[in-house]
Amino acid sequence: MTRVNLSKQHPAAYQAVLALNQEAEDAVARAGLDAKLAELVKIRVSQLNGCAFCLRMHTRDALDKGESTDRLAVVAAWWESQYFTEQERAALALAEDVTELPVPERHEWDTGALDDAQVSAVSWLAIVMNTWNRIAIRSGYPVAP
Incomplete structure (x- = not known):
């Protein structure tokens, strides 16, 4: 498969994704969600998508923010552990719903642990x-020690 660095081929589209990313990060902060929870969501989504580049980056970011x-x-099997709060469990389940787009739609995350602003964020x-x-997978971003 041919790998093309998407950010270099279409930098304006990449910049638009950067702006969208900042808006999502701002929404997380405005909704009162912890920065470590945001990293857990990014890690879980990246696990589901098999993105090694993003997994490494967000695991490092989570560690820098004090995550254990x-x-x-155990984030890959969060539902089996007792490490996560009700809010974190709801956020991880919601992130899985958004990533997997299940049919029929499931609502395991809808426990009341997240308010409307937090669900949106x-x-x-x-x-x-x-x-x-x-972007990272299609561009073939290198992930080497």
Whole structure:
């Protein structure tokens, strides 16, 4: 498969995604969601999409924000662990819904742990992360030690 660096081929589109990313990050902050929760959402979306570049970047970002290695180790099976709060569990389930677009639609995340602004913020964050995963994967961003 031919790899084309999408950001270099169409820099204006890349800049638009950067602006959308900033809006999603701002929505997360305005909704009162923790920065570590945002990184967990980015990591889970990247796990589902198989994006090694974004996984490495957001795992490092999460560690820099004080996330524990134990929680990062189990985020792929968050529902089986007792590491995550009700709000984090709802956000991770919602991010999975946004990423997988299940049919019929499931609402496991709809427990009341997230208010409307937080549901919207997590949804936008997952949408943007899905976009970044696709850019990184299609561009063949290198992931080497």
